[in-house]
Amino acid sequence: MKLIKYNKIAMLIMVSMTVISCAHDEQPGDSQLDYTQPVKTALDNWISTTYLNPYNINVQYKWNQNTVDNSRYLFPPTIDKVQPALEIVETIWLKSYSQIGGADFVKKIAPREIVLVGGVNLNSVGTRTLGIAEGGQRVTLFETDYIDQSDRTNVSEFIHTIQHEYIHILNQHKPFDEKSWAAITPSGYTSDWYNYEIPESNEIGFITSYARSNINEDFAETASMILIYSKAEYEAFLAGIQSPTALAALKAKEALVVKYFKEAYNMDFYALRDAAEINTSAVITN
Amino acid sequence: MKIKFIYKFLFAAVLALQLSACDNNTDADPKFDKTPTERINAQMAELKEALLSSPEGWKAVYFTDNTILGGYTHLFKFASDGTVEMASDFDESIDTQISEFSEYQIQLGSTVSLTFTTKNKIHFLSESDNYPIAALRAKGYLGDFQFLYYGQENGQIIFRANRNGQEIRFVKATKEDWDNLPKNFDMIPNVIGSSSRPLFRLLETNDGTTKHQFDFTFSPITRYATANSIETGYSVKFNFGVGYTPTGIVVNPGIQVGSQKLTDFVYNDADGSFTATGTNGATAVIKYSNKPLIITDDYKVMLQAPQTGFAYINANLATASSNSLLFNSLIAEIHASLPSTQKVNRIQFTFNDAFGESYITYSFTGGKTLIYHNFTVQEDAVNKKLILVPGTWQANTGAVIAEPALLKKVDAELMNPSGLYVKKETFKIAFTNTIYTFTSSTTNFRMTTYAFQ
Numbered sequence: 078m079k080l081i082k083y084n085k086i087a088m089l090i091m092v093s094m095t096v097i098s099c100a101h102d103e104q105p106g107d108s109q110l111d112y113t114q115p116v117k118t119a120l121d122n123w124i125s126t127t128y129l130n131p132y133n134i135n136v137q138y139k140w141n142q143n144t145v146d147n148s149r150y151l152f153p154p155t156i157d158k159v160q161p162a163l164e165i166v167e168t169i170w171l172k173s174y175s176q177i178g179g180a181d182f183v184k185k186i187a188p189r190e191i192v193l194v195g196g197v198n199l200n201s202v203g204t205r206t207l208g209i210a211e212g213g214q215r216v217t218l219f220e221t222d223y224i225d226q227s228d229r230t231n232v233s234e235f236i237h238t239i240q241h242e243y244i245h246i247l248n249q250h251k252p253f254d255e256k257s258w259a260a261i262t263p264s265g266y267t268s269d270w271y272n273y274e275i276p277e278s279n280e281i282g283f284i285t286s287y288a289r290s291n292i293n294e295d296f297a298e299t300a301s302m303i304l305i306y307s308k309a310e311y312e313a314f315l316a317g318i319q320s321p322t323a324l325a326a327l328k329a330k331e332a333l334v335v336k337y338f339k340e341a342y343n344m345d346f347y348a349l350r351d352a353a354e355i356n357t358s359a360v361i362t363n
Numbered sequence: 364m365k366i367k368f369i370y371k372f373l374f375a376a377v378l379a380l381q382l383s384a385c386d387n388n389t390d391a392d393p394k395f396d397k398t399p400t401e402r403i404n405a406q407m408a409e410l411k412e413a414l415l416s417s418p419e420g421w422k423a424v425y426f427t428d429n430t431i432l433g434g435y436t437h438l439f440k441f442a443s444d445g446t447v448e449m450a451s452d453f454d455e456s457i458d459t460q461i462s463e464f465s466e467y468q469i470q471l472g473s474t475v476s477l478t479f480t481t482k483n484k485i486h487f488l489s490e491s492d493n494y495p496i497a498a499l500r501a502k503g504y505l506g507d508f509q510f511l512y513y514g515q516e517n518g519q520i521i522f523r524a525n526r527n528g529q530e531i532r533f534v535k536a537t538k539e540d541w542d543n544l545p546k547n548f549d550m551i552p553n554v555i556g557s558s559s560r561p562l563f564r565l566l567e568t569n570d571g572t573t574k575h576q577f578d579f580t581f582s583p584i585t586r587y588a589t590a591n592s593i594e595t596g597y598s599v600k601f602n603f604g605v606g607y608t609p610t611g612i613v614v615n616p617g618i619q620v621g622s623q624k625l626t627d628f629v630y631n632d633a634d635g636s637f638t639a640t641g642t643n644g645a646t647a648v649i650k651y652s653n654k655p656l657i658i659t660d661d662y663k664v665m666l667q668a669p670q671t672g673f674a675y676i677n678a679n680l681a682t683a684s685s686n687s688l689l690f691n692s693l694i695a696e697i698h699a700s701l702p703s704t705q706k707v708n709r710i711q712f713t714f715n716d717a718f719g720e721s722y723i724t725y726s727f728t729g730g731k732t733l734i735y736h737n738f739t740v741q742e743d744a745v746n747k748k749l750i751l752v753p754g755t756w757q758a759n760t761g762a763v764i765a766e767p768a769l770l771k772k773v774d775a776e777l778m779n780p781s782g783l784y785v786k787k788e789t790f791k792i793a794f795t796n797t798i799y800t801f802t803s804s805t806t807n808f809r810m811t812t813y814a815f816q
Contacts, residue, residue, distance in 0.1 A: 084370045091377045109400040111407075115468075116445065139480035142472060142509055147526065150503040152486035153479075156465065195482050199491035199501040222482065 138193040154195035154221045162221040168360050170239045173352040178344050186250050188216040195222035204271045208238035213249035216242045229361050233305050240301035251341040258292050262326050265289050282326025300334045307354045406475045410512050413520050414441040422536040424606040426615040427505040433586020434606025438536050451484035452547040479508040495584045546609035553630055555583050558688035560635045561651040562807050566590040570621030571644035578656050593656045611637055618647040655784050662749040662785035665714040666742055672815040674711035679793045680811045685800050687809040693773045700769055705729030733759040748782030776808040
C-alpha cells in the first residue's frame with residue numbers, strides 16, 4: 078500500500094512537471110504578416126467619404142483576380158475614369174433611392190461592394206456583359222473606361238446597367254411575384270435572345286430583347302428600362318407598340334413592378350422614376 | 364497486485380514522457396530555416412527591391428502566346444510609391460504620348476506576383492473586344508498583367524503569366540531603350556517587306572555545314588511568321604512570333620539551327636535581310652530572292668504545239684494579289700496615258716498557233732484597236748526560264764508599226780532577255796480557269812493570267 082501511495086505522489090509531481098515544464102517557451106512575437114494599410118490616394122479618400130462612410134459600400138477599382146472572372150480578357154479602369162463613373166452611380170442610383178426609399182434604404186439593401194472593370198466584357202457570341210450582381214453582395218460594372226458624360230446614350234447605357242443590377246439585388250432580398258410574371262408572356266423566353274431585334278421583341282410584350290432570356294432578367298429589364306426612360310419617353314414607347322396583346326403584356330408587367338416596389342419596400346415606383354430622371358439630367362448636363 | 368503493475372507501467376510512461384517532452388527539436392528534418400510567411404515576405408521584399416533597383420527600369424518583350432501571336436515590347440519604370448511609368452510598341456497610333464503612369468502592387472496569388480492594378484499600356488493586350496483575328500474573338504491579344512514571380516537569373520527577373528504560364532523576362536532597361544522605342548515602329552515595314560524588294564522571300568538556316576531553305580510568310584496583324592521547308596524529304600517547319608526592336612527583330616520560339624536556338628535578328632537595309640548569328644558559323648537569315656523558291660517546269664507547255672493561250676484580263680485580274688505592285692503600277696501608267704474612256708482590256712499570249720507563230724495581243728476598251736507584238740519562244744532549260752525574243756509590232760490591220768510608246772515598259776518586262784519564271788498556281792480567281800503567273804527573273808514584275816486550255 079505504501080509503495081502505491083509514494084508512487085501516487087511521485088506521479089502527481091511528475092505530471093505537474095510535464096505540464097508546467099514547457100511554460101517558459103517563447104511567447105508569440107509580432108505578426109509576420111504585413112498589416113500596414115496601403116497608402117491612400119486622393120481617390121481612395123474620396124471613395125471613403127462618398128461610399129464607404131455614408132453607405133457602407135466598398136469600391137474596388139484596383140485589379141484583384143479574386144473578384145473577376147479570370148477566363149475573361151478584362152482590365153482595370155484608368156485611374157482618371159474611376160471618380161466620374163462613381164459620381165454617376167452615386168447621383169443616379171444612390172441619391173434617387175435615398176430620396177424615395179428613405180435615407181437608410183440603400184444602406185440596408187445595397188451591394189456591399191462595387192467592382193469597376195475598365196474594359197468590355199465581350200462574350201463569344203458577340204454580346205457584351207455590362208454588369209453582374211452576385212448574391213446580392215457585389216455588383217461588377219464593366220466598360221467604365223468608355224463612359225462619356227457628354228453623350229446621353231452612353232450614360233443611359235451605363236445607368237441602365239446599375240439600375241438593372243440593383244433590381245436583381247432587390248429581388249435577391251425579396252422575390253417578386255414570379256408566378257404571375259411567368260404567366261404573362263410564357264412563350265417568348267429564349268436563350269438566343271440576342272438574335273432578335275428590340276422592336277421585334279417589343280411587339281411580343283418584352284421591353285428589350287435581353288428581357289427574353291428569363292423571367293428574372295425580364296423583371297430587371299422592365300423595371301430598369303422604365304427607370305431610365307422619362308415619363309414622356311416611356312409613354313411614347315408604349316404608344317409605338319402595334320400589337321394590343323404586347324401592349325397589354327407590357328402594362329401588366331409594369332403593374333407587377335409597381336406592386337412589387339409598394340409591397341416589398343413600400344416605395345412609389347413612379348416617384349422613383351421621376352427622381353431618377355431629374356438626377357440623370359443633372360449628371361449629363363454637368 | 365494487478366493495480367500495482369498498472370502504476371508501474373504508468374510511472375514508466377510518464378518518466379519517458381518527461382525525458383522527451385522538452386526536446387525542442389520537433390522538426391523531423393527541417394527543409395527550410397524560415398516559416399512559410401517569412402519566406403513569402405522575403406520574396407515580396409526581394410521582388411520589390413529588384414523592381415526598384417534598375418534606374419532606367421525594365422524591358423520585356425511580352426510574347427502572350429508564341430503559337431499564334433508575336434511579341435510586344437514594354438518598358439517599365441517602377442517607383443516606390445506604387446506607381447509605374449510604362450511605354451509599349453503595341454500600336455503606333457495610340458502611343459503618340461509614349462509613356463503613361465498607373466499603379467502596381469506586389470500581390471500574393473498562387474505565389475508572389477507583380478500586378479498592374481490600374482490601366483496602362485500593358486492592358487491593351489487584354490482587351491476582349493480588340494482582337495486581331497476572328498479566332499481570338501473576346502480574347503484580345505491573350506495578354507495578362509498579373510505576373511507570377513519565378514526568381515532572378517543573370518540580372519533578369521523571371522515571371523510567368525498568371526493566366527497561361529507564358530514566361531516573361533524583365534531585362535534591365537537603358538535610357539536608349541526608352542529613347543529608341545519609337546524606332547520599333549520603323550522596323551515594321553521592313554518585316555512586312557517592301558514592294559521595291561525582290562518578290563520572293565525565304566528563311567535560310569546554316570548550321571555551319573548544311574543549309575536549309577524555308578518559305579517565309581509574315582502576318583503583321585498578329586506579328587506571327589511561318590516558315591515551311593521547301594526541300595522534299597525534309598519536313599521541318601518553324602512557326603514563331605516576332606517582336607520588333609530598333610535594330611531588327613526578336614523571335615519566339617527561337618529558330619533551331621543545329622543545337623542552337625537563334626532569336627535575335629539584325630536588319631540590313633542594303634538588301635532587306637534579317638540575320639541571326641550563333642556560334643560556330645550557325646546563322647538564320649530571312650532574305651529576299653529574285654528566284655522563286657521552287658522552280659517549276661510549268662513553262663514547257665509554251666515551247667511547242669499545240670497552241671496555248673494565257674491572258675491577263677483587267678476586269679477580273681486587276682485586283683489579283685499575285686500581281687506585283689510593279690505590274691499594277693505599269694498598268695496604271697498605261698491608263699493614265701489613255702483617254703478616260705479607254706482602259707487595258709487584255710494582255711494575251713498566244714503560243715504556237717496553227718501557223719507556228721507566237722504573239723502578244725494587247726486589247727483595250729473604249730474603241731481603241733488591237734496591237735500585236737510577235738515573238739519567238741526560247742527556253743533556258745538549266746534555270747527553267749521562258750524567254751520571249753521580240754519580233755515585229757503589228758496594228759489590227761496587219762500593218763507593221765513602230766513600237767508604241769504606251770506599251771514600251773510593260774512589254775519590255777515580258778520580253779526581258781533574262782527570261783520569265785512561269786508557275787501554274789493552285790488558286791482560282793472568279794472562274795474555273797487555271798491561273799498561271801509570269802514572273803520576271805530580274806525585276807519585281809509578276810502578271811497573273813487565265814489559261815485557256
